Amino acid sequence: MSEEQFKAFWEAIQSDSALQQKLKGVSDSAAIVDIAEEAGFTISVEELQTSQDELSEDELLEGAAGGFDLSCLNVGGG
Numbered sequence: 192m193s194e195e196q197f198k199a200f201w202e203a204i205q206s207d208s209a210l211q212q213k214l215k216g217v218s219d220s221a222a223i224v225d226i227a228e229e230a231g232f233t234i235s236v237e238e239l240q241t242s243q244d245e246l247s248e249d250e251l252l253e254g255a256a257g258g259f260d261l262s263c264l265n266v267g268g269g
Contacts, residue, residue, distance in 0.1 A: 194242065197232075199232060200232040210230055
């Protein structure tokens with residue numbers, strides 16, 4: 192996954208309530224990758240974890256303020 196793919200996926204999560212519903216409560220990296228692929232994004236488990244680690248605190252708070260529980264992206268492995 193490129194950084195652009197992750198950013199696009201991140202933006203889609205924040206603006207798409209159906210995608211938020213699919214991700215709600217999901218903590219398994221492979222499941223998140225599957226959901227992303229269904230939505231048209233090409234990502235891998237490793238890149239998902241790396242990109243998530245690189246998200247700034249401001250970006251996380253911004254997403255939370257948008258009403259999406261970002262804890263579902265706290266992936267710990269497959």
